[in-house]
Amino acid sequence: MLSASRTELIPVFTGLSERQFRRLVATVARRGGAEVADRRPGRPWCLPLADRVLLVAVYYRTNLTMRQVAPLFGIKQAAVHRIIDRLASFLALSPVVRRHSPEKVLIVDGTLVPVRDQDLTARSKNYRYSVNVQVVIDADTQLVVAVGDPVAGNRNDCTPCEDSGAAWATRGATVIADGAYRGPRCTGVVIPHRRNRDKSPLPDWKEDHNRSHRHVRARIEHVLARMKNWTILRDCRRRGPGAAHAVRGIAYMHNLAATI
Structure with missing residues (x-):
């Protein structure tokens, strides 16, 4: 045993x-x-x-x-x-209670977690009933700073970021995100430059910005991949707040594995 x-x-x-x-x-x-x-x-x-x-x-x-x-x-x-x-x-990661300094750089991204409890989920782009979980990491240490409440997975990342409380957890800091966070609800987030409607090439300085942006933002993709080594995030059977507790518990264990 x-x-x-x-x-x-x-x-x-x-x-x-x-x-x-x-x-x-x-x-x-x-x-x-x-x-x-x-x-x-x-x-x-x-x-x-x-x-x-x-x-x-x-x-x-x-x-x-x-x-x-x-x-x-x-x-x-x-x-x-x-x-x-x-x-x-x-086991869950402790919530953020203080404002960050402007020098703090955070990265936010969402990931889809298939959940059996259909009261929480919606049909998502992965063709499964999933929730959108917003994860915020420190750009320097790659430790998870905050995890938002799971919301229905059929919305663009900008809306779940605000509704889940992840945006509140990043207040005061410089926040980096991908192009899905474009919109009036995600003001102040650093996102890549987008081409004009005529599809004309971006100036060289904008291409340089996008290249450096991708290099930094890739860190959260690595964190999400490591978190999904805990395979409950690939098919969660927990109901109600169980899914949120699971993601936050895995975030805390990820931080332990990265620092000790």
């Missing part, structure tokens, strides 16, 4: 080193994840805290069903469900 005491299995099933995983457990404990279950004083969890955190990380990394995860840890499917529901919010 899987257990946090078997340290050689942690990198295999979570993508985190032992040190990174211990840091994750300490964060969950500090946020209150070690409390008893279901608001019933005296009712203990069936697994210690480290194993419960491992269970959630394995669930995100492998995207196994709860029925498949349960025998790996020697518990029942219902216990897996309770553990994931309880700990998901404690």
Whole structure:
């Protein structure tokens, strides 16, 4: 059976080193994840805290069903469900609470995450029912700064950026984005130059700007690709806020893997 005491299995099933995983457990404990279950004083969890955190990380990394995860840890499917529901919010990336300085350069982009809960989704350009998740990273460190709330995936990135709260999380900073963020709701965002309607070539200085813009903005594409190594982002079965907790939890684990 899987257990946090078997340290050689942690990198295999979570993508985190032992040190990174211990840091994750300490964060969950500090946020209150070690409390008893279901608001019933005296009712203990069936697994210690480290194993419960491992269970959630394995669930995100492998995207196994709860029925498949349960025998790996020697518990029942219902216990897996309770553990994931309880700990998901404690793994999530902390929200941005302060304004950024103008010297801070952030990059924003959206990605489509297929989600089974059709109350959240819409038919998207990937031909699946998906949500649009806006991700904001620091251009220098490539760490995730903020993740917006998932919104229906049938809208251009400019609208979800404003509706999900991602735009609020970037306030005060210099923000770089692609051409999808062109519009009155995304004023102040640095986007590439676009050709005129007559399709005439851009001046050389504009082509140089676009080239450097692509070079910098590619960093967020690399971050999104690394985040999708946690395969729950390829087919999320979580309902309600579960999808948002999953994306923010993966963002936090990505930051741990990149810094420790």
